[in-house]
Amino acid sequence: MAIFLNSDSKIVVQGMTGSEGMKHTQRMLDSGSAIVGGVNPKKAGQEVEFDGGVTVPVFGTVAEAMEKTGANVSVVFVPPKFAKDAVIEAVDAGMPLLVVITEGIAVRDTAEFFNYAKDKGTTRIIGPNCPGIISPGQSNAGITPANVSGPGKLGLVSKSGTLTYQMMYELRDIGFTTGLGIGGDPVIGTTHIDALEAFEKDPDTIGIVMIGEIGGDAEERAAAYIQENITKPVVGYVAGFTAPEGKTMGHAGAIVTGSSGTASAKKEALEAAGVKVGKTPSETANLMREIVKSLG
Template identity: 50%
Template sequence: MSIIIDKSTRLIVQGITGRDGLFHAKMMKEYGTEVVGGTSPGKGGTDVDGIPVFNTMYEAVEQTKANTSIIFVPARFAADAIMEAADAGIRLIVCIAEGIPTLDVIKANRFAEQKGTMLIGPNCPGLISPGKSMVGILPGQVFKEGNVGIISRSGTLTYEIVYHLTANGMGQSTAIGIGGDPVVGVHFLQLLEMFEKDSETEAIVLIGEIGGDAEEKAAEYIRNHVTKPVVAFIAGQSAPPNKQMGHAGAIISGSSGSAKEKIAALEAVGIHVAKEPSDIPQLLSNHFT
């Protein structure tokens, strides 16, 4: 099995006629994702790479029965794109766009929740269920179908750790990049619950980074609700206080949000934390021997 996306996923690409939208629409289609349409105001009735283009999400959903969208529009339009998709009946929205004002994200995420829509992102690489579907900008060739679930705040670290897993014969059920902004949609707790319930996910890899308290909350949730093996990696272990490192959410404020605190919280509940990304396969194998 997998979580969130599979072969039943029917995808609309919002902003499909832009450079990034078009490139990744083709990549997702080539991977095997059912890309049923795209949107670009004023270009409805045309097509790109055989994918029909619609003026609005309402038209797209009505004519294609899509259930998922991915957003490649500029940051200033992204919140409206999220809300339009949710209002049109889309149940999963993946927002790749970055640089969206935090207040816009809060408004759009609240609207999506009211509509019963799951938002992943913004400023994220998306997700993949290897061998089934990819909704995002991930390098599909490094993933392999298997039983390790991955939740990550970092796109590039996801690819690196997956590379090491695949090279060691450890495939993935679903890998999700949740985004590195201070405010994002779906987070660790919801995804941990989904992986815990997924019968074919046998272990979970948690990839965190400095800033915020998401990893500390995840540790407490794992202590009380997760029975499957969990291993982790925390990026930014040498980051200085009050210095943003990479993502907008990766900043240590005062004494909170440091890698040391996060590692301590995870280890306190029995989670092994890798010193290097390449250590992850060995830590996982220890749970199965």
């Protein structure tokens, strides 16, 4: 089992024929993902050859790609100024899962396409500005290196791309059902809470690692949700303990105002909800390792 992405997932790549799209489509193919098409109106009807003897057709629209291939996932590598149109096109086509890798999308654009998708009610958006989602041994939709970890028993949801990779590597001895990088922009599609809910329902996930960072109140809201709804053990890590107040750090959403959004405040909220919080990624991994041992 896994959440949102599994061995039945058929992926199309919007922006596949660009340099980033080509590079990461090859990596997704190498990790065993079923890439069934690319989307580029200017190159419709062409085919792209990838290493390993794989030929991927290019379609003019997402709707055509879905009709011809049965695709149920799209990964977006479209440049920021065209990203909103690409997302709306996929939503209009009824794409069930849309992974938006593109960074630098205007917050207004993200808010517009997220609300558009919410109103339609058929598409789950992951991102933007995220590494995507990987269910090791099954499928990889995004830019997460597939060799950092293998299949196992843990779920991971993270605001940070690099910390997603690090945590999966730190806990590679246990492995993951799914690792999900949700992105750190002020407006995102899938949230910590969405992932927590899905991992709680997944029978093969025995523990959940949650990585947050300074800014906003997503981690505090997740803590409240955990207290009320999650029965599985959760360990957490909050990036940004040394960040100065009032300064944007890394992600656009990582800005602290007053006492709101600080790493300490998030750590306190999570610990009050019964979440063990590590001071470093390695300490967080060890906390989860101890929990898994105790579960037998």
